[in-house]
Amino acid sequence: MALFHSEKRFHSIVAEASSSTRLPYHNSPSSFSFLVSPIEATTARGTGHISCLFPEILTIIFSHLDVRDKGRVARVCLAWKEAAYNKTVWKGVEARLHLRRTHPALFPSLVQRGIQRIQVVSVKRSVSDLVEGVPGLRSLNLSGCYNVTDVIMTHALSHDLPSLVSLNLSLCKVITDSTIACIAGHQKQLQELELGGCAQITTNALLLLACGLSNLRRLNLRSCCKITDEGVAYLTGQSHTVPTGTAMLEHIVLQDCQKITDVSLKYLSLGFSQLKSVNLSFCTGVTDSGLECLSRMPSLQELDLRACDGISDHGVGYLAEGLTRLSVLHLSFCDRITDTALLHISHGLIHLTALSLCDCSISDEGIQHLIGSSQDIVKLNIGQCDRLTDASLELIAQNFTQLHTIDIYGCTRITKLGVKHLRDQPHISAINMELFAAS
Structure with missing residues (x-):
């Protein structure tokens, strides 16, 4: 017991x-x-x-x-x-394995318990032994296995695995387009593919994915530094080479893909009618013109624009005009976001539940703009906004009745009195003040 x-x-x-x-x-x-x-x-x-x-x-x-x-x-x-x-008993459980010389009963034991999701922590044995030993595998996570190579992956995935719908190869840094060719050729049913940190992946890999994985719903290309606008054209079916692309895609991560520009955002708006979330954080080539394209995607619910230095209040205005269903918006570390952006948000993005404005040039006036139109906000990040005072926290405490979590670290003009306004509200359960300086 x-x-x-x-x-x-x-x-x-x-x-x-x-x-x-x-x-x-x-x-x-x-x-x-x-x-x-x-x-x-x-x-x-x-x-x-x-x-x-x-x-x-x-x-x-x-x-x-x-x-x-x-x-x-x-x-x-x-x-x-x-x-x-x-x-x-084991429904939904992800087993974590060190893939090395193992007891012969291990794989039959996994099958007997109905385990279909496996994370490999380290690889000292062929991955093909795993996929053959657990034939009903639905999810395979190899993230962080730095010694996984094209040879290992092509050997494991060179035959159809009809149950496999999710594959995570994040930070498998030495794999190349050869592995993607094998995946696109044999794993046609794949719905989720994580390639974050796979720096050897090129635009040609996206051509292969567009030709082979028509059922793809989620794609993570974080820090794939060789990806270009041409690759996004392949995915979205905006290239003559691939007329259809991965049209079913709902979630895409292009974080820190430095060669991505507004052209890619145009392709996204034209080719992905069902897209729900886009992560463009640290894409310095994105500007307000690109956000105008995204504003034509009414299905979009989550948008991450952190550290996109090229966007301003004007771009947020475009978003407010078209993205009426948007619930999550990240604008942290965007130097050109000011109180005017919050005015735009108050006029159009009235269904936000999470808003991140860390290190933006906003003041108490901007918070005043949000009052009355952002009642659904559950999570608010205003850390390092050094123009905010206790007056903003009083407004937030009194008017954001659904708020559960707030970050105010690094807000140097906020005092203990302002924090007390937040702590007096029972609905606020988490106040992050890690870098907070009270006077």
């Missing part, structure tokens, strides 16, 4: 289990009598001992444990092992 941290927690889980199995439950010394077999109940010392619970009840209880404890209860006895190996 120590696995559940307290007897109260244990009883609440058993009560939930009994509810799921439509059995009555009462928190009393004989609470378990209805959950055990009659023979076991009479042979056990006292009634209702946990060792006598029906396997179905044990399975529901074990499903509430963390991954490590799920493994521990499987080693208690054969009855518990049988209950703990039920696939419902």
Whole structure:
């Protein structure tokens, strides 16, 4: 019972289990009598001992444990092992493996428990052994495995894996377009592909993806420094070479792709009618003209423009005119964002739930603009905005009734009085003042 941290927690889980199995439950010394077999109940010392619970009840209880404890209860006895190996206990769990010389029962054990999501922490053994040993694999995460090469990946992915829908190769820094060619040629059902930090990936890789992965929903190209506007044209079907592209894409990350310009944003607006989120942070080639293109994408819900030095209040005005469904907007470290941008936001982006303005040139006047039109904001970042005073925090505390989290670190003109305005509001649960200087 120590696995559940307290007897109260244990009883609440058993009560939930009994509810799921439509059995009555009462928190009393004989609470378990209805959950055990009659023979076991009479042979056990006292009634209702946990060792006598029906396997179905044990399975529901074990499903509430963390991954490590799920493994521990499987080693208690054969009855518990049988209950703990039920696939419902491991539903949605991602196993973390060091891929080295392993016990021959490892992969069959993963299959028996129904585990379909695996993160490889280190690679000292062929990845192909893994994909062959776990044929129902749906998600494979190799992020940070620096020694993964084209040879390793092409060997593992050179045949169809019909269940695989998610592949993470972030920070696998030595893979090249050869691996992408193999993925595009054989993993046609792939829906999520993470390539962040794969600096050897080029524009040709995007041509391969556009030709082969028509079902792709999420693509991360963070810091793929060789990606150009031409590659985005391939993805969006705006090139004669690939007339369709990955038209089903809903989420794309182009963070720190320094060769991306407003031309790419034009392609995004023309080719991705279902796009929900775009990350363009640190793309210094993006300007207000590009934001005008994005304003024609009414399906867009999340937009990250952190450290895009080329955008200004004017670009935010474009966004406010067209992106009526936008709920998350990041503008931190954009030097040209001022109070005027907040005025635009108040007129058009009335459904924002998260707004980031760290180190922007805003003042109390800008916060005043937001009052009355940004009532849904749950998370607000105004850290390092050194023109803000206690007056802004008083306005925020009194008017942002849905606010849960606020960052005010580095706001040097804010005092303890301003912080008190926030702390007096029960709906604000987190105040970040890590760099806060009170006077």
